Amino acid sequence: MALPKGLAGVVVDQTKVSSTQNAVLTYSGYPVRELKNAPFEEVVFLLWHSRLPTTNELHDFRKQLVSQMALPYETVQLMARIAREPQHPMSILRTTVSLLGTTNDVERDEPPRILAKMLTAIAAIIRIRADLPIKHVHREWGVVENFIYLFSGKRPTSDQVAMFNTVMVLHADHEFNASTFTARVVASTQSDDYSCLTAAICALKGPLHGGANEQVFRMLETIRQTKQDPIQYVKDQIARGHKIMGFGHRIYKNGDPRAAILRKIAHRLAVTTGNEAYFTLQEQIRQYMFDKTGLHPNVDYYTALIYHCFNLDRQVFTTMFAACRTAGWLAHIIEQQAEGCLIRPSSKYIGKTDRHYLTDKEENSVD
Known part of the structure; x- marks a missing residue:
């Protein structure tokens, strides 16, 4: 039996959440390119229920999410201490999510409340690390508008909300990637949602899965600061x-x-925020990489510039990825827990065999 590295191409389970079959990303059967302008709340509902909400359901769902975008007092007090530690923000987020699972009335926490708290917690980490006061939600705004306000401290324009909404939709889910599969493994044990999310964040923290957007912008900064030819x-x-x-x-x-969708957003934001030089660099590198290697940009390439245009420090880029992906993680956790089957694969042993442990008495008897 051939064993591809990293389980590449191996089908390990079934899902109704999303698919990348034939290199086309779909959410519950809908091509993501058709959902790029759909409200984030509508896409979350779709991922969790395998159908689009009615107008009334969408209104109630949005209201429910926004109403729960507040953190327990105990959590805020503890976060104010740990978020200032000189650790990578993903380490802070890992601890924060575990903390969320121990404060307030966790037994009543269902996916909408968990997603809402996650978004607020990530925004709070960003604010605390920048020595800025934590902001509070506006009940009459939507989830995306509130989220931008919570991490930036400024009410975004309608164009900014629309563009960031698309970013969040495109990052919401992506089939059985490393962090999602990790969440599903934990969910298969019937563990609680916060444990599943903590495990997912641990997987996303690894540089081979998350962190690429941060490294992209590090490259752009280095080129500009050292005035090198890209x-x-x-x-x-x-x-x-x-x-x-x-x-x-x-x-x-x-x-x-x-x-391809994010490239247009990155360009538009770069022009309106005075970051055209970065976009020009990206275009030069994009063309060279295609000519030299045949490789195309992935989702992280333009996201890096988009996050920078929202005045975010590159160290928090991966936490922003987590904010968007929590919707998909929760969808997979819900599905896996309902499946009720423990994920327990087998392995092929390739170590030494026919070895024996002898006691002193047995060794002497051999002599």
């Missing part, structure tokens, strides 16, 4: 055996469909 920089990195982050995808060999 093409020569990429050539040097490739010659040293370094990977150019933000390019290539295990599934999308002919280009990540999400990147």
Whole structure:
């Protein structure tokens, strides 16, 4: 039996949440390119219920999410201490999510309340680390508008809300990626939702899964600060055996469909925020990478610039990914828990065999 590295191409279970079959990303059967302008709350409802909500259901669902975008007092007090620690924000988020599972009335926490608390917690981490006061939601606003306000401290424009809404929709889910599969493994044990989310964040924290957007912007910053020629920089990195982050995808060999949508948003934001130089760099690198390697940008490539245009520090980029992906994680947790089957794969042993442990008495008797 051939065992591909990293289970590439191996079907381990069934799901109704999302699919990347034929390199087309769909949420419950709907192509994501058709959902890119749908309200984030509507897409979350779709992922959790396998159908779109009615007008009244969407209104009530949005109201429910926003009404629960508040953190328990105990959580805020503890976060005010741990968020200032000199650790990567993903480490802070990992601890915070575990903390959320121990404060307030956790027994009553259902997916809408958990998602709402996650968004607020991530925004609070960003504010606390920047020595800025934590903001509070406006009940009459939507989820995306509130989320931007909570991490930025400013009410976004309608255009900013629309663009960030698309970012959140495109990141909401992506089939059985590493963090989602990790969440499902924990969910298969019938563990609680916070334990599943903590495990997912631990997986996302690894640089081979999350963190690519942060590394993309680190590259752009380095090129600009050192005034290097971008093409020569990429050539040097490739010659040293370094990977150019933000390019290539295990599934999308002919280009990540999400990147094509995000490229337009990145360009528009770059123009309106005075970051055109960064977008120009990205375009130069994109063209060279395609000509040299045939690789296309993935979802992380343009997301990096988008987050920068929202005045976010690159260290929190992966936490923003987690904010969007929590919707999908919860959808898979719900599905796996309902399945009621423990995930327990087998392995092929390749170590030494026919070894024996002898006691001193047995060794002497052999002599």
